[in-house]
Amino acid sequence: MSSHSTDKGPVVDDTAQEASGNSVAADIRISFKRWLVKNLRNPYVIFTSLVQPIIFFVLFVEVFGAIAGSTLSAALGPDISYVTYLSPAIIIMSTLSSAATSGIGLVDDMEEGMFEKMLVSPMNRSAMFFGKVLSEVARIVVQTVIVLLLGYLLLVLKNGAAFDQYLRTGAAGIVGVVLVTVIFGGAFMAYSNIVALVSRDQEATIMFTNLLTFPLVFVSSAFLPLSVLPGWIRTVAVFNPITYGVDSVRAIMLGQDVMTVFEMTAFGGIWNTVVPAVVILVGFNVLLGSIAIRLLRRAASIKVQ
Amino acid sequence: MTSRQTYSQQNAANQSQETDLAIDAQNVTVTYEDGTEAVRGVSLRIEKGEFFGFLGPNGAGKTTTIKSLVTLLHPTEGSVRINGYDTATEPEKVRRSIGYMAQETSIDRELTPRENLQLACKLYGVPVDQREDRIEALLDLVDLQDVADTRSEKFSGGMKKRLDAASVLVHRPPVVFLDEPTTGLDPEARLRLWNYFERINEQGTTVFLTTQYLEEADQLCDRLSLLQDGQIIATGSPGTLKSEFGTDIFEITLENPVEERIERAVQAVRRIETLDEPTIRTTEDGFTVRSARAREAASDLFAALDGTGVSVSDFDVRSPTLDDVFLALTDGSSDTAGRADTGMASLSAQEVST
Structure with a gap:
């Protein structure tokens, strides 16, 4: 056998060959799919994305709704139910819980050795992270739509109201709410990854x-109008990204300017809330995102650490 | 070994490429930030198609060296070329040429074995029409076909290790780095992997292996290097190393082995001139004699013992194993101090071979 093969030239069957690798887009897709599957299989993900919002929504409406009614009427007008008022808070809270798990997956990958396995593969490193981020964005989008519908269901059960009373800006409003949650989630995904990269520990x-x-x-405009809260909370709320997330979602849902920390009149209507809030949220994204990217670069670099 | 020839001939036919070396490391030095010198001037020249062993006690710097070969670590000094590509300037090309099995098992526990292998195929761009066959063959090889569609989180350590091995081989890389690939596996699984490593090596894959089982290195490797304190202290084929650094060993058991009798026998053996500078150690029921000329001096040894009136109940002479070479060369290092007795070392080697 071997003498024959030497005569005819070596048997180079398809055994050893350099891998072709993929385009960046294909790498993103691979990473995206992997994380999507992993998230769907993780019971913790289903809990934070679906069960937790339902529990909070129902409990808050039942407990706080009983006392918040008059405060609300005084602050925003008589025709706003607490369910409608609370929906943005639950939506933002759920986004927050989901975004905050982003770093856990990263630490998990490091502890499992998958992080290193990806690093020695031809996979594009930016694609590796971008795919993961996309899967988390997808999760936030789906979850936001579900919580939005859940709020409407609660409202119908309590008051029998029509959808345009719940989300006053209609279908465009749904898109707007989703976009805000994605931008809002981005900042906390970055924060979560920063903690993960610094601690390298799941529990931490x-x-x-x-x-x-x-x-x-709690130190934001999420559950009650800021005007009825103590002064120190109002101060903290100004620096709290949650205030801006909740305010812009609320402005879109109520179809009116609800900006709670400062007055803006330049853009008109809900834009007086949404534009400055989104600008501030993007600022948080840039700040936290650049720190996270720097830490990720260092974790993935081949320098001696 | 024939495969290595064929492979180099092929390369010669390819109008002698710039390099025939699969791994060409020059003076690799890795110094950590705290000043620890993990690797101190390691140079390796490993030909395409070679099966190369990299041995050394724990903490010798094996894993750090491997990491600098597979682009996970940039050496503080020195350069590395894998498959002709420089790890510093062409890391992507290096990554396309290699498979790396880390010492710690690395699999995605939330995915099934099949999905883990599919992921590896995708990562390396294995053509879609070949994936199915390769995955089936490897699942079969590592004996995971029954659980191919079960999530791997509850697998035993051995199953995970086998899956890990499969996942770094599925894209059939030209150079494979295996960092203790069979640690913790049962003997049957180990043998199957050994056979597979040999098979891919025969088909031209260069294999770079670290192992704690010297038996494994002896069986598989064309050549090996011994690493200690970040430096290579010996390189050669297992046979060369054994004849160069190992010595024949006489194990003698005495009847009624009380201390006084053993001492008398040892004194007599020491006086034998034909045993060129023997190392004699007493054991519980006799003593051992290590000498390069143990076999030639056998009759003198028995004659000397006869003269003492101490009778021998059992004796054994054996050739050096890699364990003996390892111990002779790394003598005094912390890892081996606990088992400095050669008897122990050979015993552990036998255990792994069963």
């Missing part, structure tokens, strides 16, 4: 993201 990542994000929801 879960702890530090929850520790910061859960109280942050």
Whole structure:
């Protein structure tokens, strides 16, 4: 056998060959699909994305709704139900919970050795992370739509209201709400990854993201109008991205300017809320995102660490 | 070994490419930020098609060296070319040429074995029409076809290790780095992997292997290097190393082995001139004699023992194993100090071979 093969030239069957690798777009798709499958299989993801919003929504409406009614009427007018008022808060809270898990997946990959496995493969490194981010964006989009519909269902059950009373800007409003949650989520995805990359530890990542994000929801305009809250909370709320996320979603849903921390009149209507809030959220994205990218670069670099 | 020839001939026919080396590391030095010198001037020249072993005690710098070969670590000094590509300037091309099995098992536990292998195929751009066949063959090889569609999170350590091995081989890389690929596997699984490594090596794949099982290195490797404290202390074929650094060993068991009798026998053996500078160690029931000329001096040894009136109940003479070479060369290092007795070392080698 072997003498024959030497005569005719070597047997180079298809065994050893350089890999062809993929285009960047294909790499993004590979990473995106992988994380999508992983997320769908993770019971924790289903819990934070679906079960938790339902629990919070129902509990808050039942408990706070009983006392918030008159406060609300005083602040925003008589025809706004607490369900409608609360929906933006639940939507933003769910986005927050989902975005905060972003770093856990990264740490998990590092602990499992998959991170290193990807690094020695021909996969494009930016594509590797971009695909993961996209899968989390997809999760936020789906989840936002579901929570939005859930809020409407609750409203119908309580008051029997029509959809345009719930979301006053209609179909364009749905797109707007989704876009805001994605931009809002981006900042917290970056934050979560920063914690993950600094701690390199799953428990620490879960702890530090929850520790910061859960109280942050309360020191914002999420549950009650800022005007009825203590002065120190109003001060903290100005620096709290949750305020801007909630305010812009709320402005879109109520179809009116609800900006709670400063007055703006240059853009007209809901834009007086949405434009400055989104600009501030993008600012958070740029700031936290650039730190996260820098840390990721360092984690993925081949320099001696 | 024939495969290596065929492979180099092929390269010669390819109008002698710039290099025939699969791995060409020059003076690789890795110094960590805290000043630890993990690797100190390691140079490796490994031909295409070679099966190369990289041995050394824990902490010798094996894994750090591998990481600098597979583009995970940039050496502080020195240069590395894999398959002709420079790891510093052409890391993407290096990554397309290699498969790397890390010491810690690396699989996606939320995916099934089949999905893990599909992911590896996709990552490396294996043509779609070939994926199915390769995946089936590898699942069969690592004996995971029964659980191919079960999520791998609850697998045993051995199953995960086997899946990991399959996933770094599915794209059939020209150069494969295996960092302790069979640690923790049962003997049957180990043998199957050994056979597979040999098979891909025969088909031209260069294999770079680190292992704790010297038996494994002895069986598989064309050549090997011994690493200690970040430096290569010996390189050669297992046979060369054994004849160069190992010595024959006499194991003698005495009847009624009380201390005084053993001592008397040892004194007599020490006086034998034909045993050129022997190393004698007493054991519980006798003693061992290591000497390059143990075999030639056998009759003198028995004659000397006869003269003492101490009778021998059992004796054994054996050729050096890689364990002996390893111990002789790395003597005094912390990892091997605990088992400095050669008897222990050979025993552990036998255990792994069963």
